[in-house]
Amino acid sequence: MGNAPTTPARKLTDAEARLAEIFAMQQSAGAPQLAKLRTAAFDAFSKTGLPNRRDEAWKYTDLRALLRDVKPLAAPPEESAKQHARNAATLTGVASRRVVFVGGYFAPALSDLADLEAGLSVMSLSEALAKGDAAAMTQIGNVGEVDDPAFALNTAFMGEGVVIRVGAGVCVDRPIQLVFVAGAQPATYFLRSLVIVEKGARATLIESFEGETAQEYHVNAATEVVLEEGASLERLKISHEGAAAMHVSTFVASLAAGALLSDFGLNLGGAVLRNQSFININGPGAHAAMRGANILKGKEHADATLFLDHAAERSESKALFKSVLDDSSQAVFQGKILVRPGAQKTDARMMARTLLLSEGAQANCKPELEIFADDVQCAHGSTVGALDENLIFYLMARGIPQAEAQSLLTEAFVGEVIDAVENRSVRDALSALVSERLRTQ
């Protein structure tokens, strides 16, 4: 087909037409770096357009219906917005190395890139691309094979983010925290990061998304992680977006032999949140722990879609997702485990648990197993329930008021996924965030 534009049988939605326009403008404004990659990605996107509920992977989050218009690409933020972001997403008691982005732009003055640990390199995406950083040029978009329209859009439009490299054998204790603060105006942000953890290296990565504005804005974020042999990464993603925000995020990881990935995503707010993870277990003995927690209210909607691709022997994946749903909020969990031929002794488990605090809340769970090896252990399950009345009574009989009893029990329910966070200060900070969120109306 070459470069011939494919004509979709249907009429483009306003949003799709606008995306095409913006892409053409981007092209004509002087080819950005990675032009080929971007064009290929936009072509791939154009073939399907925005995903809708007839696409299995987007069944419960109809992006075509939800994305009625495309907000303009963000303009550089004003000074006031930057000042405002100074204390954004602080995790109490966590001395993280902050890399701050305000309204989609890197804010060096708010970031702490001084005295990087030996063997650690952290650079904004724009800088890495401008310098022609080899890793960035070759790895971006190539960490895993991901056929997904939202990710394709991210590749086509990627604006800012980071490129992080942790050198072989280097252990970086201080968590690296990427803080993405939305600007005050309606805008679309395309954020893209690449993290390479070399052989035997170790790091903690926190991605915080925050927005205080009531305006509608759209975040399309993607993080690609390469874990080389024996590398280990703990990744925490905290989404606390504005009340009208739409947040779509893609996580792609490749794990070489013996690599360890511990991933935890906490959703604390936003109108629509979609977190999709594509985990490629390519090396034997690699281990991926995927955890998530949704604490939703009002009409919030959070979708966790997980694809665990086991392509090597003796690898493990453990997925545990918990949702606390109040009002008429909605949580979606879709998990697919693929065990490829030859991936013997795979141990893959997936569990989604939902606590309904209100009758109007809703949980949708769709697990899927596709197994092409015979000596494997795979399991999945899901539960949906309310708080135990007997426990509420027990706590109240000790003088604890009902609302507080419910909060304590709800925190305990979420606690199981937070307790598994290895970094202690981060774990405490996350517990505090959850507790605060549960106690605010």
Place this chain on the structure above:
Amino acid sequence: MTALLEIRDLKAEIAGKQILNGYDLTVKAGEVHAIMGPNGSGKSTLSYVLSGRPGYKITEGQALLAGADLSQMSVDERAAAGLFLAFQYPLEVPGVATMTFLRAALNAQRKKRGEEEMSSPDMIKRVKELAKILDMDMEMLRRPVNVGFSGGEKKRAETLQMMLLEPKLCILDETDSGLDIDALKVVSNGVNQLRSKDRGIVVITHYQRLLDYITPDVVHVQSAGRIVRTGGKELALELEETGYARYQSEAA
């Protein structure tokens, strides 16, 4: 002087089934009462009705705590007003740390009474003292509430909660069952420390042995949802000999 607990002709039901059939009981400050009675006679039901467990419904009569109508109070209000029930089957609360639970309970009660909250260090100090009295390992108290505790350990934990919260009226529902002989002494010793002229204690038990350690002022026999006989502590000894047969036929 108003009685600490005044139950008058109380009738109550669960799931449409009447269990308490005109219950009368008066406990004054400073007194220890024992309630004995056959399985299924409604002893636990009485304790749940008083503490306000959902599902239990008072259909007639009254229960007053220091003159205040219990039926008008929520479960936590009753606790803050000084009612404590040591459960026959204490519940496990996975994921809630014991210290967090104790702090939440004590401070919620204090707040409701307009008292100052207890600081964390004071709290830890106090719990350590109580753990020592009850011969409990502090390690246990670092676990979630009652999770993985043996039957006897749960009873000690209930007693610790009670001693920390210093209620006005303590109801102990078979706190002795499941305790070994040494534990029985330790727990009784804890309960005895709570005996005071301002406090009332009601022990529900099947065994007169407990009453050797916690000497009651009054012993009641409960059968088919009401008190059928009241006497001194010698009544417990008599029951040991005769059993409940005559009361059951009387009640029927």
